[in-house]
Amino acid sequence: MTTTPTDRAFRAERQVSEVRCIREQDPKSPPFEMREVASGTGGTMLRFSGYASVVDTPYPIQDLAGVYMETISRKAFDVTLQQNADVAFLCNHSGVVMARSKSGSLKLSADATGLYSEATLDPSRADVNIVRSAVQSGDLDAMSLAFRAIRQDWDAAYENRTIT
Numbered sequence: 001m002t003t004t005p006t007d008r009a010f011r012a013e014r015q016v017s018e019v020r021c022i023r024e025q026d027p028k029s030p031p032f033e034m035r036e037v038a039s040g041t042g043g044t045m046l047r048f049s050g051y052a053s054v055v056d057t058p059y060p061i062q063d064l065a066g067v068y069m070e071t072i073s074r075k076a077f078d079v080t081l082q083q084n085a086d087v088a089f090l091c092n093h094s095g096v097v098m099a100r101s102k103s104g105s106l107k108l109s110a111d112a113t114g115l116y117s118e119a120t121l122d123p124s125r126a127d128v129n130i131v132r133s134a135v136q137s138g139d140l141d142a143m144s145l146a147f148r149a150i151r152q153d154w155d156a157a158y159e160n161r162t163i164t
Contacts, residue, residue: 089121
């Protein structure tokens, strides 16, 4: 692939919010599981857990400048996790928050596989039941994350990007 100076400038300078799907990163990886768990008060909650992102695995990205390969570094999530950032769990990156790290209903951690997330969801909510139904039918089979790249490295040809 050949990139133009304009393409290289676009890629090198962009700091916009981005969205990545785990299926793009590793199509063989099961993205998540959803199961009922005891609420501690006699009822049940739903636990939605899995990897929102995998690390050290190149995957193709297409943007306004064309196609390139992207890799998320093993340590890319460390600073955000250390700062206890308030992260929201949403369906399709919009709508009412279903879980969040600030309240403790969303827990995040990073390991050698990637960014692991565990959300405790209230099954009495209509939006949670829509997600449950889509998971059970197999229609919802991927997880993604939205992020803002603070640090990134590109190769000389701007064909390979590493989120650091």
